[in-house]
Amino acid sequence: MFDKFNNDDSSYNVDNFELIKKTAPEVGKMIEKEYNRQCNNVELIASENYCSEAVLAANGSCLCWKYAEGYPYERTSGNKGRYYGGTEFIDEMEEYCCDKWREVFNTDYHVNVQPHSGSQANFSAYKSILKTGDTILSMSLNNGGHLTHGSSVNFSGNLYDMHFYEVDDNGFIDMEDVRRKAEELKPKLILAGASAYSRTIDFPKFAEIAKSVGAYFMVDIAHIAGLVAAGEHISPFGYADLITTTTHKTLRGPRGGLIFGRQELAKKIDSAVFPYAQGGPLEHIIAAKAVCAVEALDPSFKVYQHQVVVNCKAFCKEFIDMGYNVITGGTDNHLFLLDLSEYEFTGQDLQNKLDEVGITLNKNSVPNEKRSPMKTSGVRIGTAPMTSRGYMEEDFIEVAHRIDVVIKELASK
Ligand SMILES: Cc1ncc(COP(=O)(O)O)c(C=O)c1O
Missing domain, CATH: 3.40.640.10 (Type I PLP-dependent aspartate aminotransferase-like (Major domain))
Structure with a gap:
């Protein structure tokens, strides 16, 4: 059900937007805009995910x-x-x-x-x-x-x-x-x-x-x-x-x-x-x-979680291979931290720049952080949401290169 969750699947929950719009048009429109953002952006926030329509239905019951x-x-x-x-x-x-x-x-x-x-x-x-x-x-x-x-x-x-x-x-x-x-x-x-x-x-x-x-x-x-x-x-x-x-x-x-x-x-x-x-x-x-x-409890859940970790390792390795500093030098789970301490720009700057190109992640402090929690010297990157949308290792590797382009642009300023 999750691999259908992309911008081609216009049936997802759209009836609900219409229902909300009938009563509170502004709210309906705002939710619809957020839905479209979630569908179109590459979501890399390590604490987020996409839940199923069944979970959403129980939520709204x-x-x-x-x-x-x-x-x-x-x-x-x-x-x-x-x-x-x-x-x-x-x-x-x-x-x-x-x-x-x-x-x-x-x-x-x-x-x-x-x-x-x-x-x-x-x-x-x-x-x-x-x-x-x-x-x-x-x-x-x-x-x-x-x-x-x-x-x-x-x-x-x-x-x-x-x-x-x-x-x-x-x-x-x-x-x-x-x-x-x-x-x-x-x-x-x-x-x-x-x-x-x-x-x-x-x-x-x-x-x-x-x-x-x-x-x-x-x-x-x-x-x-x-x-x-x-x-x-x-x-x-x-x-x-x-x-x-x-x-x-x-x-x-x-x-x-x-x-x-x-x-x-x-x-x-x-x-x-x-x-x-x-x-x-x-x-x-x-x-x-x-x-x-x-x-x-469904066997597919184990397959999904395994892929989250496999994807994360491949994603993280690509950054390391490109010469980036990753905290602990790798990952065993669904996330890793990119250390940007050596750069003039902050984690906040990278988060903002990536927002402009449709890649969503969050700034994060790194060990021995010198900057404030609102600026930070790192970003946190997670693979759970995009794995729910069907991304495999090669998709994350491509995203690593898109992020690399943005970092180089920031570093050259
Ligand atoms: C380790 C840990 N514990 C607790 C929480 C708090 O969860 P909530 O945002 O639902 O209060 C978080 C949220 O990010 C977390 O990462």
């Missing part, structure tokens, strides 16, 4: 207006019950969604499918095991971590005592630094996972270090969840106490989050989502998450 604060009856031992009537089918849906996600990751962990986003999943996951002021050891934003991993402008950096492990001179996570800081700080939680890290993360080693200092171990697989589900990246299940993810990146589902945790944390996780952080769950999104899980 009648579950959208149903209130169902609480949890389905049989699911957890502690947090039972809904606070609204008429939830018979919603309960069935949410339990089905939970079961399917456990199946996707082949786990018996507890799962909460209600977080509205990855950030909210992290907020509630921390809350389930930590008190304000507790120490967390994680990866900083500059080195590839997410805002919710301790940035000073985020709740995480304000509520918790954040410390960060470093990457080595080549950009790889420095596991000796993780061990040293863990022993020194005795954190309550060690966090692995990132938004801009192109290499395999050693979950067994992280878990061993966490255990040796009595810390909880949590992994945020928001970026690599699809790869984990398909066996393209080592799984954190069995190693981590808590695992969070988004459903809209490599998983190719609706926008949203999930929290998995060891069974003994079930009640605390559920309470930390509702009533602590959220009110009514977005049941239409939960239905779309269920569709996404069903798709992830």
Whole structure:
């Protein structure tokens, strides 16, 4: 279904635009323009993807207006019950969604499918095991971590005592630094996972270090969840106490989050989502998450995730062969970081110039960044969306040369 998603396929969702235009013409037109942009541009944002029409349909279904604060009856031992009537089918849906996600990751962990986003999943996951002021050891934003991993402008950096492990001179996570800081700080939680890290993360080693200092171990697989589900990246299940993810990146589902945790944390996780952080769950999104899980269980999902990685390696190698500096010198997953520190122009300049020629990516900080987060010395490049649209290695290699032309133009100014 995804390879049909290109500018020749005018049937995709067009009826919806017309429907919206009848009521709110301006909104309909704006959505249509964005749809056309998404169809015509080369989309290289590593945190984005295209979801299926089935996911979109569930997203826009009648579950959208149903209130169902609480949890389905049989699911957890502690947090039972809904606070609204008429939830018979919603309960069935949410339990089905939970079961399917456990199946996707082949786990018996507890799962909460209600977080509205990855950030909210992290907020509630921390809350389930930590008190304000507790120490967390994680990866900083500059080195590839997410805002919710301790940035000073985020709740995480304000509520918790954040410390960060470093990457080595080549950009790889420095596991000796993780061990040293863990022993020194005795954190309550060690966090692995990132938004801009192109290499395999050693979950067994992280878990061993966490255990040796009595810390909880949590992994945020928001970026690599699809790869984990398909066996393209080592799984954190069995190693981590808590695992969070988004459903809209490599998983190719609706926008949203999930929290998995060891069974003994079930009640605390559920309470930390509702009533602590959220009110009514977005049941239409939960239905779309269920569709996404069903798709992830289809054999074609594994083929897709494998191609995402194969494409990324070929794309990255082409830049290296052309003489560019790639952080860590390669990639094991769906993304890589082009280091532009040697140039006068910034990551922001390249992002803007590429926008003009229909190539969409985002500026990104690099380790030891000297520029501000609004400028940056790098760009992040991902292969998940265009692989959904049927791109193979040779297509990405062609795009690498198109980007090279733009970089040379910027460098010559
Ligand atoms: C590693 C990681 N965790 C959490 C999030 C937050 O997800 P959301 O944007 O849904 O809040 C992101 C988003 O980019 C991410 O990369």
